[in-house]
Amino acid sequence: MKERNGNLNGEGSVLRGTAAVHAGEARRKPYAALTTPVVQTSAYTFENTAEVMEFMKRKEAGAAELRHEYGRYSNPTRSAAEGKLAALEGGERALLFASGMCAVTTSLLAILGWGDHLIVAGGVYRRTREFAEAFLPRFGVEATFVPHDDPASWEAAVRPATRLIYTEAPSNPTLSVADLDLLSAFAKKRGLLGAADATFATPVNLRPLEHGLDLVFHSATKYLGGHNDLLAGVVVAPAALASRLEEAQGVLGGVGSPHDAYLLLRGLKTLDLRVRRQNETGLRVASFLESHPSVSRVYYPGLPSHPDHETARRLMTGFGGVISFEVRGGLEWTSLFIDRLRLPYIGPTLGGVESVVQQQALFLSTDPEKRRRSGIADNLVRYALGVEDAEDIIADLKQALEF
Numbered sequence: 001m002k003e004r005n006g007n008l009n010g011e012g013s014v015l016r017g018t019a020a021v022h023a024g025e026a027r028r029k030p031y032a033a034l035t036t037p038v039v040q041t042s043a044y045t046f047e048n049t050a051e052v053m054e055f056m057k058r059k060e061a062g063a064a065e066l067r068h069e070y071g072r073y074s075n076p077t078r079s080a081a082e083g084k085l086a087a088l089e090g091g092e093r094a095l096l097f098a099s100g101m102c103a104v105t106t107s108l109l110a111i112l113g114w115g116d117h118l119i120v121a122g123g124v125y126r127r128t129r130e131f132a133e134a135f136l137p138r139f140g141v142e143a144t145f146v147p148h149d150d151p152a153s154w155e156a157a158v159r160p161a162t163r164l165i166y167t168e169a170p171s172n173p174t175l176s177v178a179d180l181d182l183l184s185a186f187a188k189k190r191g192l193l194g195a196a197d198a199t200f201a202t203p204v205n206l207r208p209l210e211h212g213l214d215l216v217f218h219s220a221t222k223y224l225g226g227h228n229d230l231l232a233g234v235v236v237a238p239a240a241l242a243s244r245l246e247e248a249q250g251v252l253g254g255v256g257s258p259h260d261a262y263l264l265l266r267g268l269k270t271l272d273l274r275v276r277r278q279n280e281t282g283l284r285v286a287s288f289l290e291s292h293p294s295v296s297r298v299y300y301p302g303l304p305s306h307p308d309h310e311t312a313r314r315l316m317t318g319f320g321g322v323i324s325f326e327v328r329g330g331l332e333w334t335s336l337f338i339d340r341l342r343l344p345y346i347g348p349t350l351g352g353v354e355s356v357v358q359q360q361a362l363f364l365s366t367d368p369e370k371r372r373r374s375g376i377a378d379n380l381v382r383y384a385l386g387v388e389d390a391e392d393i394i395a396d397l398k399q400a401l402e403f
């Protein structure tokens, strides 16, 4: 383990508990406060013109340690959160954005230009897919969508203009896990960048950079924040690439706010505790659901029945807190089942301390034709575990399935 300021901060540790508490934050903080303060300012001031000149010279020379200038470029609270996130992923630099989508869209716009091509392997969050399918073509960038588990299809999709292969592990909603070792070997062989959105995994369960990928994305709104009270996104990348992404962030402007950065820092301190508990509860709840006669299928990478179970076991140290399952019934029975649940909230999110459930099809559309085209079954339920007791979650599911 590395030490900073003579104190153990967990950077470089393979375990994530110590890093989650200490990494990224100065040991000695303003006013000797125990926690990193929210520096709620839009800009930073200069004593006189000489200080401006000195700053500009250092900036133009590419100095690494620059003072703060303007809130779109940096903020001390944000920098602390970024330092912690980089340490947790084992990456060189992290950049904090206003949302997960902002991290993905800004980064892809920075990396891809007119005439470029990207490969999307497996199912991805529907807005990410929409961005690749409908937005990027307006900037001359094409995407090919291939299965996450068919390397031959990745090979077939590669073109001279391909720059990047992108996956989501585990994916929403079927919790598919691409073999990141294979994916990064493929990317290296073809001279591509490899990227994974690991929102569902968190660095507690999966660290894509350790498997040779170049970029990791998260919707920090989910497990990293962990309390359903902030919107943020992060990309972790090697320093040179991060500088390019930072330039794009400075132009496009979607930075994480100081207050959200503070909430994120606070949430991250218990990431390891929360996720370990969610892993444990996840296995218990998934096994219960799989054994229940009113449930026809369960998607959870920790179950031997999941098609990617072996890959997940090799890559991940836990399988997370999201379980998708199909109940025996149609749209209406599924809605009734959800309405009978007493413990989880109904909503379109995951990763916080409160359990949240959703009938995915209804969050897509109330129009049956649109739902059919999306491929999401009417009886699919996504249950995102909070940190409540497994016994209570299971008892609640049981009463709702057996009414």
Ligand code: PLP
Pocket: 099, 100, 101, 102, 125, 168, 172, 197, 199, 200, 218, 219, 220, 221, 231, 232, 233
């Ligand atoms: N990536 C994944 C896997 C997600 O589930 C989401 C949101 O649900 C996003 C990215 C987008 O994140 P945000 O809502 O913070 O913009």
